[in-house]
Amino acid sequence: TAVIREFAAQRDTVMKDMGVTHSFYRPSLTRPDQWWDRWYDFQMPYEALTGGKPWVEGNKLVLDKEGAIEAFELIGLFGNSIQSGEISSIWTEENPSVLVTINAPWEISLYRENNKVYGEDYVYGQAIVKKDGDIPYNFADSKGLVFYKNKSVSDEEHAGAVEFVKWVYNKDNSAQTDLDWLNATTMLPVRGDLNDNEMFADTMKEYPELEALAEAVPYAIPSIATEKVTDIQTALTESGTGPYMNEVMNAEPGNAPDAAPYVEAAMEAMKQAGGLE
Template identity: 45%
Template sequence: MKKSGFMEKTIRGVIAFALISTLLAGCGKSTDNGVKEDISKETSASGGTIDVDFWTAPEQYNLKIWTSYADKFNAAKVELNGKTIKLNVQMMPAQPSSEAGIQNAIATGTVPAISENINRSFANILNSSEALYDISSEDWYKDIVAERQIENVMEGWEIEGAQYVIPLYVNPIGYCYNSKALQALGVTEIPQTMDDFNTLLTKYKDQGDTLSKDGISHFMYRAELLNAANYWERWFDIESQYNAFSKGTPLVDGNMLTADKDALTKVFALYGSIGDKVLTGTIDGLWQQETVPVVMGIGLPWDVSANIAAGKTYGIDGDYVFGPTLVENEGDTHYNYADSKGIVLYKNDAISEEEHQGAIEFLKFVFTGEGKDTFDIDWLNATTMLPVRGDLEANDMFASYFGENPALKDISTFVADAIPGMAHEKGADIITALGEKAVAPFATNLLPSVGINENPDVSSYVDDAMEAMKTAGELE
């Protein structure tokens, strides 16, 4: 499902409050007579039990699956230092955002030992306040990476040589095509390269009048190009295709603007080649419409459930079909954007060492222990979000599920090439500036003024994009 962006400016303010609160509170709590009692060495053990708090994403299905595995874990009566670990599960606060809720919990000493729902960018912010454990050297972490075959994936999650997140799910972002439009245009294969795309675009230009009579009025839908405020939309319409053209070169690395300007130019040029046939009027539930008015749009995996509910059939001979980001040459890697979140372990004076170790025991139970052969299928059935594994295509465990869910099977082939977002504390500011200073003006002023294959000069917008990102992030 779609996950909205977090409120980084608010969060940075809460970080400051958290640090001040920590300094004022020290490592103790006050007794009735006002004497500060040292609790830094206390454990959570009471009557031989270690209580470990786990926060799920603020969704009912996340709560349900994690509660079921907590129940299994608790039934196993796993012991640590002679005490039984008890896993307690609840949803994290959702307002004003889950990220702000986590920061408030850090400030008030109510943060759990462990939670899901953390992306790479937010992990970097949490790490800047020393709120997370670096797990890169832990044997149990290495075992999880090996079991899930995600060694290559973890390279994209590294933050300054450290690892803070165990990635849990991924929505790789490609394209979605109107199968009926492809059929009308005589296209039998999903576009893979820019040559394929240009062939499709030319066919549309030649047959546009005929398609229009059937209700297909535009080539591509992307209303969000006009929306600079929702910065996360740039992950989907700019950054994913940029990743493919740049062969995985990050927009930002550390405090450096490393964007491949030529690759970014090609992204703007792609939209420019479509011109006024980019549909920017808002349509709720595009792919659930009786007549889909476009040939293609951004491929968002969280649309699948709604499409199924609307009675839509998946496949090249059905109603809609997913395809990868476009590459210049056959054989190039279809890098894309990974809308992905995972699990972290919190470091806080309110969390005892036994609670921390208890949380680790739960992770071991789920990912390398009793739950390793069932969790991912249960997760898929509960959320329809692809688990982060390097063997999704080859593992027989998923054969039956993908046989019944062909859309997710196709999307799963994009997972290995999906790259998570930048790790920069001003990531939201950087991407917002990209939208405000370049993408929205481009979509508002240039696209409506040109037709298909007129290939306008986009260089000024790319220059604005580069300068805007550099300025917003105070980048070198």
């Protein structure tokens, strides 16, 4: 809060001289069609502030209400210093007009192509926690494999496909598979030894950008396990983050509006959208 208020105090002086107009860039907070961004601007702060609590289990909404309020209000603290307009090339500009955003490793290649140097032009930080020593739980953009079986696929072929995937991801092969993935994408595989396993040493040395992020991987939590994830997170935006942000954009930085009524409305909407108890 103190840092955000300090930004506001210097907004028309020091920040203006630097070409900085806003403190936080997040244009998708009010957009239901970008429901997946709630993984990063809701689920991630929610997990970090609640100690990794779930929010959907089976057919039940088990969202920690107070934790959700804190997650909303963490964003709300930025007030009208949030840049909600789309600026496609913002982080490749020589002097970006915004200080902070929520980002991920898939941007690394873009930064490198534009001669952005990690530690000089930008740094990655851990998920924000309540106090020093808290575990920085965060979001894991996990991917799954689905095997479809129909009349054209024999039982033997189906079983063979399953065994092949088991072989690819077994203990002996997984490090090489994960290294190949990392080198191709700069996206971190979900494993806890990225900074310790010699298999990854050369790549981690080449990409110091990934070192701090790798420390957080053991605490990464996947998306809610439901086929209604799109409906639920769309409802979260339509009834929660969207209308809340409309109020936030009229608030002074450091003075987050009360998020309780928006969280309550979002919880009811998510129950309806997801068929949850």
